C-alpha cells in the first residue's frame with residue numbers, strides 16, 4: 001500500500017507520470033496515466049522540478065529530453081524495454097548508408113541514442129499520420145516490424161523498410177489468430193480493439209487498430225457494451241475504472257510486460273523519498289533526439 005500522506009507531501013515538488021501498463025496501485029498514485037504520446041505531452045507541460053516516471057527506460061528518456069532543466073527519476077533502472085534494445089544506433093547508421101535519401105522514422109520505443117539518428121519520432125497512435133506527412137516515399141521504420149506493417153498497409157504509396165527486419169514486442173506477439181477467434185465466439189457482441197504491435201494475422205481480425213489511449217477513447221465513444229482488448233493487460237484496469245457500465249475481456253490473460261511490472265509500490269516509494277535514480281542523457285545526443293521528438297509533436301498537433 002502506498003501511504004497517502006507521504007504521497008501528498010512528495011507531490012509538492014514532484015509530478016508522477018505512469019504508463020497505462022502499470023499496476024493499479026501505481027496508476028492510482030499517479031497524477032496522470034496515459035500512453036507514450038500523452039506522457040510526452042504531459043512531461044513537456046510539467047511545472048514541478050521533479051518528474052517521477054513510472055514506465056520503461058525509453059519513456060523516461062523522452063521526458064528528460066523534453067525537460068532538460070528538470071530532474072527525471074525512475075523507480076528502478078531495471079524497467080527496460082527489450083524492443084528498444086533491438087535497435088542500437090549503429091544499425092540505423094548502417095541502414096542509412098544502404099538506403100540514402102530515405103527518411104528515418106523511429107517508434108518512440110527506442111533509446112535516445114537511436115532517436116538521435118532519426119528524422120522524426122512516432123508513437124503507435126500517430127505512426128500513420130507522421131509517415132503520411134513526410135515528402136519522402138522511402139521510409140526506414142523501426143524497431144517494431146508489426147507497426148511497420150500497419151503503416152505500410154495504410155500507406156500503400158510509401159515504401160516502408162523495417163529496421164531491423166524482425167523487431168517485435170514480446171508481449172504483443174503472444175497474441176494469435178486463434179485467441180481472437182476463441183474470444184469472439186465467447187463474446188460475439190464484443191468490439192475487437194487491437195494494438196498495432198500485434199502480428200498481422202491478429203491485426204486483420206480487429207474492428208479497430210488502436211494505441212492504448214485510442215482504446216480508452218474508443219471504449220468511451222462506442223455504443224458497444226463489451227470489448228475484447230488486444231494489448232498488455234494493465235490497460236484493463238483503466239478501462240474498467242473509466243467505463244463502469246461496460247465489460248472488457250483481455251485477449252490473453254498472460255499478456256503481461258514483466259519489464260513494466262518491475263515498478264512496485266516499494267521501489268516507487270523508495271525513489272520518491274531518496275530521489276537517486278536520475279535519468280541522465282548525453283547533451284548532444286539529447287539535443288538531436290529532441291529535435292526528432294519535437295518534429296513529431298509538431299506534425300501530430
Ligand code: SF4
Pocket residue numbers: 056080081082083084109169170171172232257258259260
Ligand atoms: S509492452 Fe512491449 S514494447 Fe512495451 S515496454 Fe513491454 S516489451 Fe517494451
